[in-house]
Amino acid sequence: MKLKFLLIFFLPAILWITFSGTVSRAKKITLLNLSYDPTRELYEEFNNAFAKHWKNQTGEDVTIYQSHGGSGKQARTIIDGLEADVVTLALAYDIDAIAERAGLLDQNWQSLLPNNSCPYTSTIVFLVRKGNPKNIRDWDDLAKPGIQIITPNPKISGGARWNYLAAWGVALHKWDRDEQKAMSFLKTIFKNVPVLDSGARGAATTFIERKIGDVLITWENEAYLAVNKLAGDQFEIIVPSLSILAEPPVALVKRNADQHGTRRMAEEYLKYLYSEEGQIIAARHYFRPQSESVAQRYADQFQPVKLFTIKDVFGSWKKAQRTHFSDGGTFDQIYEN
Amino acid sequence: MFLLKQRSSLPGFHLALGYTVFYLSLIVLIPLSTLFIKSSSLDWKTFIDIVSAPRTLAAIRLSFSTAFVAASVNVFFGFMIAWVLARYRFPGKKIIDALIDFPFALPTAVAGIALTALYSPHGWVGRYLYSWGIESAYSPLGITLALIFIGLPFVVRTIEPVIQELDPELEEAAASLGAGRWQTFGRVLFPVLLPPLLTGFNLAFARGIAEYGSIIFIAGNMPGKTEIAPLLIITKLEQFDYTGATAIAVVMLTISFILLAITNFLQWWASKRIGIN
């Protein structure tokens, strides 16, 4: 009786101790790609393609694990010790933070791959309800009274930061770099925002499933995904006259990959994103490809739009983050009174 | 620290207490202490600045007021439900009784999604409420509704056993002395039931201040209006401001601790007064 009793209580403890030691990394070849929310479908397809490509090249089987979440949260996960081999995040600031705070990659990481380490780009567009009942055509229309806008909270969502900076950049362009005017423009826009969701997908759900709001500000690829995957006949995509060039960067987490001995494969993984097949997969998931030939093939899919970059308007992501989204930044000022 | 007050004939005090304290330290105290260590790297002025920022205060005020209202509503109705479940017989009682624990067992994210689907302007309930001009989602009311859902089992489960175990002689004696039902309730039963009611209130309240997963979907998260305190912690973390996050966490933790201490003191005081022990 007593033995049984002891066994019942201690067996799990023993199990756990043995288990926790062995589970961290099994002995097969694996690669961990830590990414942000809207790339789930993209990387699901790309990982399969890459596994095949790697098998052809080296004969090795590789299992690629993915993790998705808010971009900032994912960066924090790596800083706190998740040993990802590659990161594919929503904005450069988050990878800068990994380099700066954890030293897992070099500060010059963005210059190591072509196109600022962005194998694909996107932009910020509007999703409106069928027939565009509120006649929303451009950024100015967002500031009109009686319009309800859905956009996530830029303090905790990477996508929302692109939305915010797009609006800010457009305002600076319109009022000839007058920060005061830009501020009041943003204030009027955010007066029209009834809900600040915690992420891009959450905001899309609020707009699509909960049927709240007249316009959703979102990534171009997310807008297409929503239209094509979910009851597309209920929505229309509106591309504004001017928008931001959203550059989601990718990087090798050098120290982690070295430690796992996966560096060669991880480098090839990132390079493969720039290959023709990688570019086609990106385009199929409505990311704008960097390759000229692939871009031409998918030219019908992407409406032409005048784009400005973070660098043009804000100098760098670090500066943009500090002025706009840190505590006491312009976003906080909007809600201050 | 833990000294035996009087000798007991039962064995195992040192073993049981030793193990309790050891396991408590391992799982709860050591991890929680890291919060205090981390936030102690802040000097007092910065700590006060973070905690007393208007935004922080607004969030804490919102968390407290919604939790307070929800806990109050739950104490009132939870008491009624506990009474009905403990004293009356009616068809389907077993199922109802089992349902009470449902919010406790449901993952908070699912609760949040389900409640938002229910109370948002086009939801099953929301569409009626909104047509009467009641904003039942993305508002403090929405948060309160979610907290009512989360807190109900805490209230019912604290009061129900006490009602079941009430000494019948108490009420019979009161009745035989000519007290009416209301008088018996007000003068005899209510004083006995007050401590568990307060305990239930405090548990639901503490849970309400802390809740995150189910609120984030229904709150709307507007700074200064519908931004709850745990969301502020996340916001700080998002800026890699670990110390700022722990500062708010320490404040919330201290408040929870004080509330629980009051609860346990009340129970101890009540059992002393009534003389159960």
Place this chain on the structure above:
Amino acid sequence: MSQSRQEPTIIRRILITIALWYIGFFLVLPLMIVFASALHQGVGVYLSSLHDPMTLAAIRLTLLTAVVAVPLNLFFGIAASWAIVKFDFRGKNLLLTLIDLPLSVSPVISGLIYVLLFGAHGAWGPWLKAHGIQIIFTPAAIILTTLFVTFPLVARELIPMMKTLGNDEEEAAITLGAGGFKTFWYVTLPNIKWGLLYGVLLCNARAMGEFGAVSVVSGHIRGLTNTLPLHIEILYNEYQFTAAFAAASLLVFLALVTLVAKSLIELKFKAEQMPLLKGK
């Protein structure tokens, strides 16, 4: 039940009606919406969405977490309630308060403390890393966090129950010469077994359902560190609403099984107690 303990019929009816409405509005409606959404596209879609390998991996991890966390907390619950109920000592109220504390700690904080402890820049993180041990963002961290969140549940069930039972039977057994463990096994355990089971059921339900805290320490690697509640969020974020609610309905179903089991336990408990009560 004697007349003196009953309210008039009309009051009784009113109270029952209010209670039922309240429960219907606040508990039954959310329950219905989960199942309605899960079955929205028919039973076929419902079943196939549960068959996804990632969902199965999440279920496996969730079960593992519960299998480890529940017995550990059960053992603790017994030790704690024995110490607290059977003996009178200084600092008891403090101890009780500390045991309750995890219940009211925000899930965000429950996860954060383990990051501060085991994270790469945490208190023990660098040492662990130097010794090749990874805890944060592995199932081990998920289990630890679950242990924290469900920590007080068994103890909370047992303490009030043991209090009402008193010490007399155990004292008699000891006087008659039985050893400590024997006394516990043959005298205390049979008396508290139903409370114990209920505590275990609640602890289990919570262990399987915890979201917020686990989300902070998991790392969300598909097929490796996603528990069922985390997987539900992922499905939801992939616009797979039916699959999300199908997985959620599994947890709800589990909760309901737990609750029905609990009711059966109580029925049995009452049946066993009956002869005793009549004897009095």
